[in-house]
Amino acid sequence: MKKFTRILSLLTLCAVLIATFPTVALADDVLSGVCGENLTWTLDSGTLTISGSGEMENYSSNPPWVKHSDSITNIVLPDGLLSIGSYAFHHCSKFTKITLPDSVVTIGKFAFERCTALADIDMGSGVCTIEDGAFYLCSDLKDVTLPDSVVTIGKAAFNNCRQLETVHIGTGVSDIGDNAFLYCTSLTNVEIPANVEYIGQYAFRYSYQDGAGWAMESNLKTEGFTITGVVGSAAESYAESNGFAFVELVEPPSPADIVAEYVAVVLQLVSTLRELLARSIPFG
16 A cells, blocks of 8 residues: 555656646647747747747757757747747757747847857847847857847857958947957957947957966957948047057048038038128119
């Protein structure tokens, strides 16, 4: 009787433990579960589909599909998704492209860390914050365009993207964190808008010293880097303090400035014409 009671207790405990984890169903090789208060996921034939709306859960390291990361070749995200959770797709090394809906505001910490095949990112038009390490070691990235909605680029956000050749920084960015583009050895030039107020240590054109790991004081500057920016801006200060070449960015006049200049020229012409007429026409 005691043995039967012990077995029954174990079975009850197992049932309780299973109930506390996100539901993962296996039917015809389709996996599914929950990844946010109003979000679900399915993994079918290599395609990971997120459905619903709202914020994705932030994970400490392993999302519910982590055991199948190597089999994910495509990721589909829904309109209405507000955030990409921390570590959501880290180590998903097979998918090559991601499109973020315009509703996404935040890309969480290390969300796409070590997505080594990722070569094409469409960030949409709503992202405001790219958190620390979001695209760390995405080694196939060659071009990144940050929309004007982005305000903050976190620490090490694009660290170790060694094939990254071009970065288009949107006009809304105000903060670029430490190590943001550290070890991006293919990046030889960057244009930094006037709105950027802070550029962290080793943000651009530094590399790790062999054997030093993440020790910031051991980072090595690599030569042949040019920063384009507005005179008197954080871009110029960073270039000067780090010994990089600086090229002045001459901003084109705004439509309002063009109109004002045109009106001023017309008024001057009218004034000159009146003076000429006054001189050439006799009175009395």
